[in-house]
Structures are given as C-alpha cells and as structure tokens.
Amino acid sequence: xxxxxxxxxxxxxxxxxxIYPIYDVHIGKFNCDEGALRKQIKEIRKRRQMRNRHIRVxxxxxxxxxxxxGDIKRFSFEGLADWIVEGNALTVKEKLSDIVGQQLNRAxxxxxxxxxxxxxxxxxNHERALKxxxxxxxxxxxxxxxxxxxxxxxxxxxxxxxxxxxxxRQTVKIYARHGYGSSRTAGAEANKITRMVGEWEYADICLTxxxxxxxxxxxxxxxxxxxxxxxQDRLLIRYRYGANPGCWLLSHKPGPTTYESAxxxxxxxxxxxxxxxxxFWHTSQxxxxxxxxxxxxxEYAIL
Numbered sequence: 001x002x003x004x005x006x007x008x009x010x011x012x013x014x015x016x017x018x019i020y021p022i023y024d025v026h027i028g029k030f031n032c033d034e035g036a037l038r039k040q041i042k043e044i045r046k047r048r049q050m051r052n053r054h055i056r057v058x059x060x061x062x063x064x065x066x067x068x069x070g071d072i073k074r075f076s077f078e079g080l081a082d083w084i085v086e087g088n089a090l091t092v093k094e095k096l097s098d099i100v101g102q103q104l105n106r107a108x109x110x111x112x113x114x115x116x117x118x119x120x121x122x123x124x125n126h127e128r129a130l131k132x133x134x135x136x137x138x139x140x141x142x143x144x145x146x147x148x149x150x151x152x153x154x155x156x157x158x159x160x161x162x163x164x165x166x167x168x169r170q171t172v173k174i175y176a177r178h179g180y181g182s183s184r185t186a187g188a189e190a191n192k193i194t195r196m197v198g199e200w201e202y203a204d205i206c207l208t209x210x211x212x213x214x215x216x217x218x219x220x221x222x223x224x225x226x227x228x229x230x231x232q233d234r235l236l237i238r239y240r241y242g243a244n245p246g247c248w249l250l251s252h253k254p255g256p257t258t259y260e261s262a263x264x265x266x267x268x269x270x271x272x273x274x275x276x277x278x279x280f281w282h283t284s285q286x287x288x289x290x291x292x293x294x295x296x297x298x299e300y301a302i303l
Contacts, residue, residue: 002155004120008054009162010279015052017159019275020044021176023060023209024124024247027110028103030079031250031258032065033270036302037110040272044114056117058157059148060209060245061124061178063111064103066138068130078256100130104138108145119157120149124178125210128153153178156203161279161293170279170293175203179210184266189215189244197242204295205275206242214246214271216297234286241297246271248302270302 008017022040026032048055067074084095084102095102111118120143123131127139143150154177161170180196183189194217197206219239226236251260251267274297281294 001153002120002149002151004149004151004155004157005160006056006119006157007160007162008279009164010052010054011164012052013163013280013282015054015279017054017056017161017277017279018047019056019058019119019174019277021058021060021207021243021245021273021275022248023178023207023245024062024212024249025107026062026065026126026247026249027107028081028084028099029065029067029249029258030081030255031253031260032081033248033250033302034081034110036270037248040302041110041114044117048117056119057114058119058174058176058207059111059121060176060207061122062126062209063107063121063124063142064100064126064138066100066103066126066130068100068134070134071129074259076257076259079259100136100138104142104145107142111146115146115148118146118148120151120155121146122151122155122176122178123153151176159277163280168280168291170291172205172277172279172293172295173203174205174207174275175200176207178208180208183211183213186213186215189213190217193217193242193244194220197240201240204238204240204293205297206240207245208242209244209247211244212247212249212265212268213244214269214273214299216241216243216273216299219297234288236285236290238292239295241275241295243273243297245273246302271299272302273297273299 123139130136130138157174159172181192222238223235276296278294
C-alpha cells in the first residue's frame, strides 16, 4: 500500500477540482480504443486551461496489456495492436522481439503530456504478472519514466485543500486499487463495490477496476454529530462514494478473434467517470450553515 498526501491551494470558494481515474487501458491490445484515450487526454489538457480548475489524474492499473508469447492462455499474434506490426520486415521483427518494451514506450508517449498532473499509477494484474513470472518490473519503469508515484497495488490518497489567504482547510480521502474480486454481471459489480465502500469507511471515495465493468453505486449516507459540544442536538450528513471507472477496450471489434470475444464476455459500456470536488462548499443542514467539500461522481460516454 502507498499513502500519498497531496496539497491543492484554491484561490476562491468557487474553485473546483476534477479528478480523472483512467483504468484498464491495455495499450498494445488489438481492441484498445487508443483514439478515444488520446481524445480524453486532449480534453484533460484543455480543461487545465480553465479558470478556477484544478485537474488531476489517477492511473488505475493495466496501463499496458503486457501479455507475452509465453503466456499460452492469453497470448495470440492476432490480439496485438496494428501499430506493433506496421513497418518493413526488419522493423516488425524488432518490435516483436520486445512486445512489452514497445507497449511501454507507447504508454509513456501517450501519457507524457499530462504527467505533471498524474497523482500516481497503480499496478494492475497484467503488470504484476510480468513482475512475478518474467522478473520484469514494467510498472516501476513506467512510473520512473513519467516521474509519477508508484502507488503499488492499492493506495490511500489524501487531498488537502487550503483556501488562499485564509485558515480554511478541508480534506477528501480516496482509496484506490486495481481490483477487488471478479464479476460478470452488473449485480455482482454493485455488491463488490458496496463491500469495498463498507470496508474502507475511512475514505470518502473508493475506486476499483479490473473487471472492465463500468459501475457507480449509489452514495452511502453517513450520519454524525458535529464536533462542537454545544451543537449535539442536530445530526449532520456526509456521503461516501464507490465506482469502477470502466475500461478502454472495445468488447467486439471487426477483425481477428480477441480474448474477450473468445471468452464470450458480454459487451461492456464504453463509459468513464470523473470526480468533481468543490472543497469549500457552503450548504445548510438542520437549518445551520456549514462548510464542507461537495463531491460528485459524474459519468459520461467515451464515444
């Protein structure tokens, strides 16, 4: 586990923070929708230019596909992205001699334009398989080349917010990991994420991926008493959130057989999400004005 503390200084109460979790990209795989990913990164860069916005990214594992020839169960030449076999015979032979290296280079090239706002990268099961079976720590190399934190297999990210020129402080806590069990149905995904939210009561937001199944569970309300003794006659409420940001793979793509189609996996929604936080939100509860972070988990289609 990695514990990451990150400070964001807001210029005004209207400042908002947008966090983009990017999970299960599988760069180098035939059905990776690399065009949609590059479009997303372009949009993230565009939003950085907006006033009163603070943009951050979390990479949630399986950034590359990382399946080598020796993996009898999962590897096939048909499953490789077209760009790996483009070029003359010599170029293609060089690429095929180091498939993982080619995928690593491609991933670094894609994410480099936003490297300075990536909070960190989680190790996925594909990266971990290379480390345990092949003694190749591609995840550490990816993090080193981008200059981002290696969040290991799970992380607690504490976002500290300061309001410039004041003593106002707020905190939002995120628990993120690559996977939390497997599932094939929407009902199983909901149960899995709900269990994770229940386990990590400390966190305001819980994120997990791995199943490629996009899902947001309803917010969990938490009732509590204010810290001040003089105000124990009223209950306050906060919400806790859990989600799977989905994947960047096309479930069915015209062309050769894919791992997903051969395994008869159901089509996954091409959706993703972003977390929007207003750290110094003023609201009213029980007739009293209070200041607390407002959090929204928003969904939108990739295509």
